[in-house]
Amino acid sequence: MMDEIASHIMDIVANSLTARAKNISVVIEKCVDGPLLILDIKDDGIGMDNEMAMKVQDPFFSTKTGRKVGLGIPLLKGTAETTGGTFCLTSEPGRGTEIRVTFNADHPDLPPLGNLKDTILVLTVGNPEVNFLFRYKNSVKEFLLDTAEVKDLLGGVPINHPEVISFLSKYLDEHL
Amino acid sequence: MNLEDLKKIREKAQKDVELRQKQARIRVVVGMGTSGIASGAREVLKTFVEEIGRRNLTDVVVTQTGEKGLASREPMVEIFEEGKPVVIYGSMDSEKSKRVVVEHIVNGNPVTEYAIEVM
Numbered sequence: 001m002m003d004e005i006a007s008h009i010m011d012i013v014a015n016s017l018t019a020r021a022k023n024i025s026v027v028i029e030k031c032v033d034g035p036l037l038i039l040d041i042k043d044d045g046i047g048m049d050n051e052m053a054m055k056v057q058d059p060f061f062s063t064k065t066g067r068k069v070g071l072g073i074p075l076l077k078g079t080a081e082t083t084g085g086t087f088c089l090t091s092e093p094g095r096g097t098e099i100r101v102t103f104n105a106d107h108p109d110l111p112p113l114g115n116l117k118d119t120i121l122v123l124t125v126g127n128p129e130v131n132f133l134f135r136y137k138n139s140v141k142e143f144l145l146d147t148a149e150v151k152d153l154l155g156g157v158p159i160n161h162p163e164v165i166s167f168l169s170k171y172l173d174e175h176l
Numbered sequence: 177m178n179l180e181d182l183k184k185i186r187e188k189a190q191k192d193v194e195l196r197q198k199q200a201r202i203r204v205v206v207g208m209g210t211s212g213i214a215s216g217a218r219e220v221l222k223t224f225v226e227e228i229g230r231r232n233l234t235d236v237v238v239t240q241t242g243e244k245g246l247a248s249r250e251p252m253v254e255i256f257e258e259g260k261p262v263v264i265y266g267s268m269d270s271e272k273s274k275r276v277v278v279e280h281i282v283n284g285n286p287v288t289e290y291a292i293e294v295m
Contacts, residue, residue: 007213007214007218010208010213010218011210011213014208014209014210014213014240014242017240017242018242071210072210072213075210115218118218118219118222119218121222121225122218122221122222122225122240123240125225125238126206126208126221126225126238126239126240127239127240128239149179150179150182153179153180153182153183153186154182154185154186155186155190156190157185157186157189157190160225160237160238160239161185161189161234162228162229162230162231162232162233162234163185163188163189163229163232164182164185164189164229165225165226165228165229166226166229166230167181167182167185169226169229170177171177171179174177175177
């Protein structure tokens with residue numbers, strides 16, 4: 001169903017947006033010294049109490065009882081654990097939520113990273129009022145994009161202006 | 177190409193920003209819940225975003241929203257245009273999105289065969 005890590009990221013970030021986050025960081029790191037892939041998504045949204053934090057990890061907790069998040073969290077947890085990785089969700093009401101996942105990068109069931117460029121582009125311009133920090137690091141390079149910095153450089157020009165969209169698309173092609 | 181290049185865009189684009197800040201003529205909203213993403217909503221959103229960049233449609237804004245509650249018709253796209261009914265498109269993909277940009281957004285004719293609701 002979620003066939004790419006990049007799709008999982010879209011989905012987890014969608015929860016952060018529902019939680020009215022204004023600042024979201026997404027870190028993907030492939031460790032140099034072992035088969036370990038780390039994904040860390042952190043937001044400053046409304047957060048959850050312990051009870052809710054447990055419930056959102058349960059795929060059988062019904063969406064019809066006022067659940068505001070989809071199946072994204074149990075799906076990601078399932079993927080991580082299938083590869084022999086770990087899943088850790090920490091949240092505090094009023095402060096935000098952090099989801100930290102590790103994958104065994106050598107496991108055959110690890111989904112491909114997928115189209116990270118599209119994920120970054122649509123999140124950035126589809127949510128102009130939110131600041132994103134994207135960091136992708138592997139053994140050969142490190143990519144960092146801070147959309148607050150982009151907005152600073154743009155002055156009053158919106159980050160979803162057509163010319164900025166075209167710029168970001170090319171920029172990501174070149175640097176990511 | 178580096179981020180400093182954004183300053184050039186800033187100088188060039190500042191003119192039409194005032195215009196745009198009044199009110200975007202058209203708002204495109206793409207549903208991005210789990211079922212939407214799993215059925216290709218990111219590609220749909222990307223197509224709208226890139227077409228709007230490519231065609232320099234400065235009076236159109238594309239945003240994402242959460243689950244739309246009709247999983248069987250995802251990816252779903254809503255088009256809001258002042259003074260006109262809201263059109264909801266269902267089961268969208270990249271090709272259909274391109275057609276909606278040309279026929280609906282640029283030429284003002286909703287693509288009725290993709291529409292699942294007009295309100």
